[in-house]
Each structure stands twice: as C-alpha cells, then as structure tokens.
Amino acid sequence: MASITLDKITKTYPNDVTAVNGVSLDIRDGEFMIFLGPSGCGKSTTLRMIAGLEAISSGDLLIGGRRVNEVDPADRDIAIVFQNYALYPHMTVARNLAFGLRLRHVEASEIQSRITRVAALLGIEPLLSRKPSQLSGGQRQRVALGRALVREPQAFLLDEPLSNLDATLRASMRTELIKLHNSLGTTIVHVTHDQVEAMTMGERICIMRDGDIVQVGAPMEVYRNPADTFVASFLATPPMNLLPGRIESDGDGLAAVVETCRLPIPAAYREAYASHAGKPVIVGLRPEDFQAVAVGGGRTAPVALHTITTEVLGPEVILVANFASPGGPEVHIRMPRDFRAKTGETVTLHFDLPEIQVFDPGTTRVLARPFLP
Numbered sequence: 399m400a401s402i403t404l405d406k407i408t409k410t411y412p413n414d415v416t417a418v419n420g421v422s423l424d425i426r427d428g429e430f431m432i433f434l435g436p437s438g439c440g441k442s443t444t445l446r447m448i449a450g451l452e453a454i455s456s457g458d459l460l461i462g463g464r465r466v467n468e469v470d471p472a473d474r475d476i477a478i479v480f481q482n483y484a485l486y487p488h489m490t491v492a493r494n495l496a497f498g499l500r501l502r503h504v505e506a507s508e509i510q511s512r513i514t515r516v517a518a519l520l521g522i523e524p525l526l527s528r529k530p531s532q533l534s535g536g537q538r539q540r541v542a543l544g545r546a547l548v549r550e551p552q553a554f555l556l557d558e559p560l561s562n563l564d565a566t567l568r569a570s571m572r573t574e575l576i577k578l579h580n581s582l583g584t585t586i587v588h589v590t591h592d593q594v595e596a597m598t599m600g601e602r603i604c605i606m607r608d609g610d611i612v613q614v615g616a617p618m619e620v621y622r623n624p625a626d627t628f629v630a631s632f633l634a635t636p637p638m639n640l641l642p643g644r645i646e647s648d649g650d651g652l653a654a655v656v657e658t659c660r661l662p663i664p665a666a667y668r669e670a671y672a673s674h675a676g677k678p679v680i681v682g683l684r685p686e687d688f689q690a691v692a693v694g695g696g697r698t699a700p701v702a703l704h705t706i707t708t709e710v711l712g713p714e715v716i717l718v719a720n721f722a723s724p725g726g727p728e729v730h731i732r733m734p735r736d737f738r739a740k741t742g743e744t745v746t747l748h749f750d751l752p753e754i755q756v757f758d759p760g761t762t763r764v765l766a767r768p769f770l771p
C-alpha cells in the first residue's frame with residue numbers, strides 16, 4: 399500500500415498538447431480515489447504518468463513518499479488496467495493471469511492459488527482455458543482486471559475498467575470492486591465517465607477539466623457544494639438547473655430573481671450573497687429540490703412551471719418545463735412516479751430554499767455560503 403502525491407505535474411506531448419497542466423493532488427494510502435471528467439480532460443494521461451508509462455514534463459510524483467519520476471514502471475509496484483485493455487491473444491486466460499507473476503518469479507503454487515482466488519472473485523473460472531478471441535468484451539475486461547488483481551500491487555490504477563460491461567454486470571462489478579477495496583485496503587485510482595460509479599465507489603472524487611483539477615472532495619460534499627457551474631452541471635443526471643437571474647434586495651433581506659419568480663434567500667446566506675446585490679448571477683436549483691406541497695415558515699417558495707414534456711422513468715418522472723414563464727429557461731425536475739402533467743399545462747411546485755446555490759456569471763465560481771442541515 400502507498401500514498402501517491404502529484405506535485406504540480408504537467409504533461410506536454412511532443413505535438414505541444416498540454417494534456418495535464420500543473421496538477422497537485424494527495425492520494426492517501428489506501429484511499430479509493432475517482433477521476434471524473436469529460437473526454438480529453440487528461441484522466442488517462444495522469445494515470446499513465448503515475449504508472450510510469452508516460453514521461454512527466456515537469457513536477458514531482460511521489461509514491462509512498464519517494465520521488466519516482468525516473469523510476470521504471472516495473473519497479474513502481476503499481477498495476478494499471480487500461481481503457482483499451484490488451485490481453486496476450488495467443489495465451490489462455492489462465493496464462494494471461496499468470497504472465498506478470500512468472501516474470502516476477504513468483505512460485506508456481508502461489509500463482510495457482512492467486513489465480514483461483516481472483517477467478518472466483520470475477521466469475522471467470524469457466525473461461526480459464528479459453529483464448530481472448532473466444533471471450534466477449536465484458537469477459538475480456540474482467541480478465542484484464544484479474545491480471546491486475548493477481549499481482550497484489552501497492553496501488554491499482556483503473557482506467558474505465560467497467561465501460562464495456564452491460565448494466566447488470568457493471569452494477570455487480572462495482573460492488574465487487576468496493577468489497578475488494580474494503581478487504582485489501584489497497585490504494586485505488588479509478589477513472590470513469592459514469593456518474594453512478596463516481597458517486598458510489600470512491601471515498602473522494604477528483605473532477606478534472608482541460609488538464610486541470612477543478613474540485614476534490616467526498617462525493618456528497620462535491621454534490622452538495624459544487625465549486626463552480628462546471629461541476630454543478632457535470633455531476634448527476636439530470637444535473638443542477640443553472641438559470642440566469644439576479645440578486646435583488648427584498649425587504650430587509652435578499653431574493654434571487656429568475657424571470658418573474660422571486661426566491662427569498664435564507665437569512666443565513668445573506669452575508670455570502672450581499673456583495674452581489676443588484677448584480678446578475680447564475681441561480682442553481684437541483685432537480686430534486688422541488689415539491690408539490692409548500693412548507694411553512696418560509697422554507698419553500700412557489701414556482702410556476704410550464705410543462706414541455708414528462709419523462710416517465712418508472713421509479714420517478716422527470717418534468718421538463720419552462721421556468722416561471724412560457725418563454726423561461728428549460729428546467730428538469732424530479733417528481734414522484736405517479737406525477738403527470740400535459741404539455742402546455744402550468745404546474746406550481748415549491749422550491750426548498752436552503753438548497754439554492756448561486757454562482758458568479760463572470761468567474762462561474764460558486765458564492766460560498768454556509769451549509770444548512
């Protein structure tokens with residue numbers, strides 16, 4: 399097991415693309431860290447630099463406190479499972495699993511017992527004598543994962559290892575990886591595009607954009623307190639609704655105004671938003687923070703929603719509507735499964751005011767406010 403420290407790490411490829419731009423991050427010993435971000439933001443490049451497969455242009459990489467910039471990949475004791483996993487086509491699954499261990503001169507009986515254990519864990523025992531060409535995509539992906547597991551390294555780097563699996567297998571592998579981490583306690587860095595994987599698997603999420611780290615934190619911390627509009631719109635589907643509005647004074651308090659709708663700002667947030675009074679802002683409203691019934695004590699405020707369509711998903715219904723007026727911005731709202739509304743119908747819902755987030759439209763940063771229970 400080992401901690402992994404990135405200190406102002408930059409990667410510029412020979413074609414002058416700066417894929418990773420001065421990134422600093424402390425991954426704790428035994429931590430399950432998620433890298434999340436859009437395609438091309440530098441997730442795989444970062445992983446490959448940690449593994450030693452890509453030279454670091456500048457900055458320091460420490461594994462277990464030791465600077466390893468120039469250390470050979472084989473001497474870093476880190477296993478990586480690639481996005482485009484490559485198995486040796488001429489070897490059986492069992493030999494694919496054994497290969498790395500043989501190179502390291504692990505004893506034959508030890509190799510056998512590790513393969514048996516990992517094959518059982520991944521449900522690939524019936525496939526051990528097959529060649530990769532005789533496997534499905536998902537089965538190959540599990541073998542690739544198995545090849546990393548049998549090594550029992552100090553850290554696992556997983557580059558979208560579940561992306562080729564069907565929904566059921568993906569869900570069970572997600573659970574298996576969490577269990578595996580609980581039992582081994584090995585440091586894991588897991589790259590994903592998948593919101594559910596990001597929210598459910600990691601102890602912390604590191605959100606990347608254009609070669610930079612935008613925010614690092616526990617999943618619910620990032621979800622409840624997105625640092626900027628990018629994070630707010632990236633995490634969860636449907637994401638936070640981001641609406642152009644203004645902060646205005648409202649009696650002796652403040653209100654966020656979007657179109658004709660006034661959302662009174664909870665007293666505890668006034669200080670945080672005061673500097674933006676009279677100015678344009680972006681108002682962030684999560685889809686699940688609207689409800690059919692008003693709550694007393696000024697906890698909620700009514701909002702008129704002009705129905706565009708409803709998406710009946712089974713466990714819930716997504717109401718797609720224009721906010722406050724028929725020409726207002728489009729919003730997505732989570733409703734209970736029995737909710738129905740016709741196109742053109744106006745529905746009044748009640749927004750849970752303590753859940754409001756306000757962003758500066760210039761910097762896109764959140765206006766940091768206290769956190770109410």
Ligand SMILES: Nc1ncnc2c1ncn2[C@@H]1O[C@H](COP(=O)(O)OP(=O)(O)OP(=O)(O)O)[C@@H](O)[C@H]1O
Nearest residue numbers: 411412413415417436437438439440441442443444
């Ligand atoms: N070998 C390379 N040479 C030049 N540019 C590269 C190379 N590999 C990646 N890039 C560029 O570096 C940037 C980051 O790529 P990277 O593969 O790290 O992204 P990613 O976040 O893993 O994306 P994805 O989610 O699509 O896998 C991209 O602009 C990409 O085109």
Ligand SMILES: [Mg+2]
Nearest residue numbers: 441442443481
């Ligand atoms: Mg990638």
